[in-house]
Amino acid sequence: KPRHFREARTEPMSEYMVGLSEYEVARKRTIEANEAKLFELGLLRAGRASQLGTKKVKKAKARPVGDPDYMPEKRTTRVSGLKRGRPAVVDESTQRSREERNRGERAAAHAERVASVAEERVAALDAPKPADDEPTPTRCIIVEGAKTGRSKCRRCMEAISAGETRVGMESWMVGRQVLVWQHPKCFWQGLAFTEEGSGRGRCKQTKEVFAVGEHRLSASAHTTSANFKLNVAAELLRPVASALGTCTVSAISGAGVLSAAELKAFEAGVASPAPDAQAVVPEVTPTPTASEALELERDRKQPAEGVVARASGRVAWRWAGALCYGHLLPKSETATHCYARTAKGNTKTLTKGGVYWWML
Known part of the structure; x- marks a missing residue:
């Protein structure tokens, strides 16, 4: 290196050299020495050295x-209004204290969220749990009046009008268990007496195992067949026989x-009057008309x-421009959502x- 460069390293740094790297400082001092x-x-x-690195600012002409x-003259170069600044130097202790403070704030926020969720769960457990508006049926064969006119018989594929008696049984459809409906006459046509051959079958209602060679009653719904013991089947078929009026076993x-x-x-069991015949075929509550539902929409309860x-x-709720209806499920309600x-099914x-649904 030249002699003047080595001598220049001992000189104190100028103000504009503060913050530069060692290489940049050495380069500046070499330029000054040269x-x-x-x-x-x-x-x-004279004065040339002090003018190096400075930019001449062209003054705008005064408007005559x-x-x-x-x-006014158009600017040919893009000028940024931002000022160049260097990031502040933070020592290690300050950075560590900031990280600890942020970590503590995140932990406190997480603990608060966990506590709020726990309180909601405790409140949900302590809240009274009334029975659902539509209790889950315990009978494998259900007889009731159609609530709407949208259901269809799975045997004759004809519509079941509102209020008409229908027979329901669970079947596997579209990857899930659903309740399918049939006319009482169509359901009766799908019954058959069979004989247990393997000894591994169970009664659909009581879950009791059939003995080999035991006689049983098979009922079909869509693609599903269910087997019942004769005494249980006679009890389940009483409402169906009552709805048919005349039936031959x-x-x-x-x-x-x-x-x-x-x-x-079996004939005596089917012919016996069902003690809960009135409860099996309940009185149907008609679906409110669109005008009645829209009147209640104003309150949006x-x-x-x-x-x-x-x-x-x-x-009731709006979906795709239509009015839909359902029953709330109290046991499934949460702090943010209801389910119907x-x-x-x-x-x-x-x-x-939400503004799209309301209680009737």
């Missing part, structure tokens, strides 16, 4: 007074496999948000505070 030598030899004019055709397919005593006992109220009853069961999620 300029000083050039000035000494007369190869550099009284000149209506004056147009001997006309059921496979009745010839039964003995005379079994056939007589809903359970309060943030509270598990276990609300029950009928609800549709006539087809589907579950609808309703957001509390």
Whole structure:
């Protein structure tokens, strides 16, 4: 390195050198030493060294007074209004204290969220749990009046009008268990007496195992077949026989496999009056008309948000330009959502505070 460069390293740094790297400081000092030598030899004019690195700012021309055709000159280069600044140097202890403070704030926020969720769960457990508006059926064969006219018989594929008696049984459809409906006459045509062959079958209602060679009653719904013990089947078929009025047990397919005593006992069990016949076929609550539902839409009654109220009853909501109806499921309610069961057995999620649904 030249002699003047080595001597320049011992000089104190100028103000504009503060914050530069070691290489940049050495380069600046080398340039200053070279300029000083050039000035000494007369190869550099006075003041030239101080002007290096500075940018001349062109002053804007003053607008002539009284000149209506004056147009300011267009800027040819893009100028940023931001000022260059260097990031503040933070020592290690300050950085560590900031990280600890942020970590503590995050831990406190997480603990607060966990506590709020725990309080909501405790409140949900302590809240009274009334029975659902539509209790889950315990009988494998259900007889009731159609709530709407949208259901269809799975055997004859004809519509079941509102209020008409229908028979329901669970079947596997579209990857899930659903309740399918049939006319009582169509359901009776799908019955058959069969004989247990393996000894591994169970009664659908009581879950009892069939003995090998034991006679049983098979009922079909869509693609599903369910087997029942004869005494249980007779009790389940009482409401169906009551809805049909006149039915012949001997006309059921496979009745010839039964003995005379079994056939007589089965006929007596089916013919016995059902003590809960009135409860099996309940009075149907008609679906409100569109005008009645729209009148209630003005009030837009809903359970309060943030509270598990276990609300029950009928609800209506708008979907794809149509009005849909269902029953609230109190046990499924949360602080932010309600859930309703549709006539087809589907579950609808309703957001509390939403403007698209209301209670009837």
